[in-house]
Amino acid sequence: MKNIRLAGIVLMTILLTITAACGQQQTTSLKVAEVTRSIFYAPQYVALEKGFFEEEGLEIELNTTWGGDKTMTALLSDGSDIALVGSETSIYVHARGANDPAINFAQLTQTDGTFLVAREKVEDFEWEDLNDSTFLGQRKGGMPQMVGEFVLKQHDINPQEDLELIQNVDFANIPNAFASGTGDYVQLFEPTASIFEKEGVGHIVASFGEESGHVPYTVFMTKESFINQNEEAIHKFTRAIYKAQQWVQEHSAMETAKVIQPYFEDSELDLIATVVDRYKSQGSFATDPVLDEEEWNNLKAIMEEAGELPEDVDHGTLVNTNIAEEVINE
Structure with missing residues (x-):
């Protein structure tokens, strides 16, 4: 009888362990390179601090790479999985004949900052x-x-x-x-x-x-091969960003400032709130991650006017809106 009772306890322990393991969400690690550290990117820090990435089973390693060239080098050399940088960089890379182009999949800011x-x-x-x-x-x-x-x-x-x-x-x-x-x-x-x-x-x-006007000023991008091999992770990442965009839109500048203050320890809270309010009031923070064709064409017009557009690249060539649109429609 004693052995039967012991066997029952062991079986119950095994079942509870299996149940707990099945209930745990598998964590995916993603390395993100941001072009600079800026209050301009407030929704990204909200996503980190509010646990929106964690809710999606993502562990984010955020590095500041200080400059567009360094950020793209990190992305193209597999030093990062995702880059937060200006969309113009994807056009420059494409014009150099990249075999694995950088694809814009989620927009963070939609005006000049x-x-x-x-x-x-x-x-x-x-x-x-x-x-x-x-x-x-x-x-x-x-x-x-x-x-x-x-x-x-x-x-x-x-x-x-x-x-x-x-x-x-x-x-x-x-x-x-x-x-x-x-x-x-x-x-x-x-x-x-x-x-x-x-x-x-x-x-x-x-x-x-x-x-x-509206331009894809700062966008999350990754290599085409990475999307093909990790579409579910990119989908989850985009969902977390969308949650943060909506959170920033629905909360006051001061509430946002309090959430992101750990990323700007040298700045006073009131100053952070002032900056957030200024960006929010002029519509700098995108309220959803979709980079539409009109914004893309406005970007190209600005580049062409400056004599910096190496070639005319169609919206569909370097922009993937499918993931962002699916996230919004969920």
Whole structure:
């Protein structure tokens, strides 16, 4: 009798172990390379902090690779599985004849993220005020520079003739150059623009994002082969991002700021909230992950205007909307 009872306990233990194992979701690890660390990417950090990736059975290893070239190198060399970077990089890679192209599958931001900052406080700013000024712009060939020049041309300003355009300063050194006295105007990302305004170094007078319209400014992309071999994981990743996009849309800037503050420990909470509110109010955060054809064509128009479009690439060649659309329709 004792042996029968013992056997029953052992059997029950085995059954409970099997049941628990079956109930556990298998975890998939994904390496993500972000082009920079920015409040502009708030929904990504919300997805991490709110556990949306974990709910999908994903373990995310996030690395900041500081620059489009380094980010794409990490992706193409298998140093990362997914890259968060501007869509223009996928066009550059495709034009070089990549056998395994980078495919855009989930959009995170849908406007330019830079602001025009003036050294002096300008009452009733007009874009024509930039004529005959010194403008400290962004690196040539990057989206900030291309959007910046596109907006200037929209306001009948020739960047090469109507002002002194400075483009030989490295991205990381642009804020210091302006703070040290270079330029009457500068094109800056947040939170630097708001920090400069708070410290009296400069004054935000216009938004390049508002002026340029919707573009696939920052997008999650991966190699075509990776999607083919890991479609379920990409689907889960996109679902987590969509949850975060909806969460940011439905919650206040301060609520979002509190969630993402661990990623910006050197920034005050109020400043983070100010930046989130500025981006949210101008529609910079995409509310769903679909990169549509109109946005893609707007990107190409900006690149072509800047003389940086190596070839005309159709939307369907480098963009996969199927996964994002399936996630939204679930």
